[in-house]
Amino acid sequence: MQVLVFNAGSSSLKFGIFSVATETREVFKGCYERFRAGGCEYRFRHGETDERGAAEFDSPGEALKGVPAALKRFGLDAIDAVGHRIVHGGARFSSPTLLDDETVEAIEALTPLAPLHNPTNLEAVRLCRGLWPDIRQVAVFDTAFHLSNPAFVTTYAVPLKWREAGLRRYGFHGTSHKYVAERAAQEIGRPLSDLQLVSIHLGNGASICAVNRGYSMDSSMGMTPLEGLVMGTRSGDVDPGAFGFLSRELQLSVQEIEDALYDESGLKGLAGSSDMRDIEDRAAKGDPQAQLTIEIYAYRAKKYVGAFAAAMGGLDAIVFTGGIGENSPSMRRRICDGLDFMGLQLDHDRNMAVNLSGRAAPQIQAYGSRVRVFVTETAEQLMIARETAAALAVVPPGGQLRLPVAVSARHVHLSREAVDGLFGKGYVLDQATPLRQPGHWAARERVTLVGPKGRLERVAILGPLRERTQIEVSRTDSFALGIDVPVRDSGRLEATPQVTIEGPAGSFTTDGLIIAARHIHTNPADAARQGIEDGEYVDVRVNDDDRTLTFGRTLVRVGKDSFTEVHIDTDEANAAGIEVAATGELVQV
């Protein structure tokens, strides 16, 4: 599949063509930048060709209209899909999303969250939908990776009214953090789900992300891309008290303060240049202000590395990326210096000799360092191409959405009373793994189920806590326990059998034992696209191979922010030959 990817900013238009198969390969790379009245500069790279020149476009939007002609000139106008980088996906967009009128409108509604970025991204979407009306287009969100951040990370300690208005932390650069984390895991040769990583993206914008066992747990950026590290022109962390002070002392308006924090701060505010190369050159010549700037920059980054290692409770590797992370050995050294106490030691020769050609991800830690240190180029556009193709694989052209099918192994939902009985009064479960449904998690702790005929050990606990304890097993499990268990919709627990749950601090006997009836979680937008409604029963066909199977009477459950997914149990999955996951589609009856 040939995917055209756009990254439309306010001062540049970057685009690329990627060939997505088992491997994703960049075929063409284009950029229009330095826009001024009457023209701009461009650079196109394709195979051996590296062409630079001037074009007549005076804005990224105008330049985009010139892309079809540019591609035609290189014989690359046969594309199958378009992927767009969208900075803010709010709380709704947790995965790459097919762009149609409804989703474009929903993204537009998020503009107040990212007034500087989303409108430019959306202008590119609109122009592309006009230029390629028959080609499917997908939005890939910078915020999506971080929607797994737990509530204690995303919530600011501010009045309820503000939080209700939408003030919360999101985090950005998700596509980059996800890519480099996967790249490091690949080099280590272990699944991402085994690893605790800190990804350090130092470009013009900069952020650090705690990638805890495959999920983003925290990011240094917050509600906006202003929080966190010192950046090219953005301040990063500043006491919010500054607003009142500056308004009183310098009579600055909110707009003036905000503009200065975005455009006149960071490296530029400290040293007069947003370019780290200039600053490093000046520091080397003895300029004290440039030297202080470098110290501030490195200190802030180091502080977040330590904070995120503590937040995750462990650290296997850190990964440097972005223009500064990839190219500045002295900045990498400053950030790593003094972290020996947590098992991180750099090898200075390796750090100086980093070569990133061929998508390499060299390791630069010292021999014996417990924490590995990687450097690798980020590849946001490549990742967008990959995610676009993956999103479209779920939606056949002109056809129905394919529904991800997830297999629910046996698990329990506990009440407060049950947790007290099993783990001790007031015990707080460790929310170890976020689940795909927003706000839901699997706990690190496990319990044992006990019936008259047998025991089921290491049963998962899923959160958040519920009013009533509910225990979900399969038909096969019910025989192992020796209890006749009815098939029920979740929450319908009247007259259900009793079972004993054992925990480290005691046991708890309760009713609420069910075989969960299969169901589809979905959100209003996906439900509308599928033509289904909350409470309705539908038929879902899974697998297209020789184990294809249609599940009748599958309950539709629509939730505001639910991730669309069919839930079946292990017996049903075995019957359909599904090992971990599959996709299905609605059967029209």
Ligand code: ADP
């Ligand atoms: P963007 O976030 O716009 O993609 P980049 O990732 O290209 O930005 O990073 C730009 C930053 O990288 C600039 O501050 C630039 O000075 C810095 N940079 C690039 N090359 C070097 C280098 N060799 N040494 C130090 N800094 C560098």
